[in-house]
Amino acid sequence: MSARSENFLLRRYIEKAMVDLPAMPTTVMRVVRAIEGGEASAAQIEKIITADAAITSKVLKTVNSPYFGMPRTISSVNQAIQILGLNQLRNVTLSIGVLNALNTTSPRIQALQQQCWEQSFASASAAHRIAVKKGLAKPQQEAVLIGGLLHDIGQLFLLTLFNIPYTEVQTRSKKQIAPLHEVERQVLGTTHANLGASLAERWSFPADLVEMIRDHDGDPTAETLNPTVACVHLADRIVNRTIEPESAEEIYPLDPKFAEWLNLSDAELTEIAEATMKDMEQAKVAASA
Structure with missing residues (x-):
């Protein structure tokens, strides 16, 4: 069978897997819609979450991780709302929903x-730090938090359900010292960013979040620049280059128009990168929550 035929079949399998994925948990979507609507009270959000024991448990486990740096143990959803705020709680709930949809029993895939x-x-x-440094409005600062958290859900999907072929894509990108998204197009016929955006649309994520997921690797066709996308793009590059410094600039190239808009000095970028390395240590605990 030719490589082209294999790639075609793989693409068809990926399309089918996306259709077969379970829907986002009802509780998660109710929380997101209520908060996005802007009219729900903290008491109403608390009522939605606490009606689902499994989601409640996962929310409390996540917010009590060192990543959030709580001064004391959070024992109720009400406390979590008071301290984190509704938008941050929405972010936590969405991430829990994604993990539920991509659940696996394989220890290797879980790792x-x-x-x-x-x-x-x-x-x-990192995206939030960049947004603050660039003086973005508070709603945009909150938006890049969830954008940074969920921008790679397409990669999570591929690692979970198509682990062997996608690992080969990552390996080829490193061997060829070629941008990951270009190798993805060659082998898969699409990119993890586009797959992630399709998943986000299927799960009825907010439009601005879909855009951050779709364009976080850069969009050469875009006529206007979206500041939140630019923040997530640079954050993604900083994290990946911190983890894989060898050939990182070629594998994870920085979009020129985003770089021009960000206009951060080397000292500022170094400061963000160093803070990000510390964040990654805390993230190891948060991710295992």
């Missing part, structure tokens, strides 16, 4: 998922 989440937690922190 890869945790590694992916560690990088995502670190990306969220």
Whole structure:
């Protein structure tokens, strides 16, 4: 069978797997819609979450991880809302929903998922730091947190359900010293960013989040620059280059127009990178929550 035929079949399997994925848990979507609507009270959000014992347990386990640096143990959803705020709680709930949908019993895949989440937690922190440094408005600062956290859900999907072929894609990218998204197109006919955006649309994620997921590797066709996408893009590059410094600039290239808009000095980038390395240590604990 030719490589082209194999790639075609793999693409068909990927498309079918996306259709067969379970829906986002009802509780998660109710929380997201209520918070996005802007009219729900903290008491209403608490009622939605606490009606689902499994989601409640996972929310409390996550917010009590060192990543959030709580001064004391959070024992109720009400406390979590008061301290984190509704938008941050939405972020936590969405990440729990994604993990539920991509559940696996394989210890090896679970380890890869945790590694992916560690990088995502670190990306969220880095994106937020960049947004603050660039003086973005508070809603945009909160948006890049969830964008950084969920920008690689397409990669999480591929690592979970197509581990062997996707690991080969990653290996080829490193051997050829070629951008990962270009090798993905060659082998899969698409990219993890586009797959992630398709998943986000299927799960009815907010439009701005879909855009951050789809364009986090850069979009050469875009006529206007979205600051939140730029923050997530740079955060992703900082984290990946911190983890894999060898040939990282070629494998994870920085989009020129994003770099021009960000206009951060080498000292500022170094400061963000050093803080991100510390975040990654905390993220290891948060990702295992």
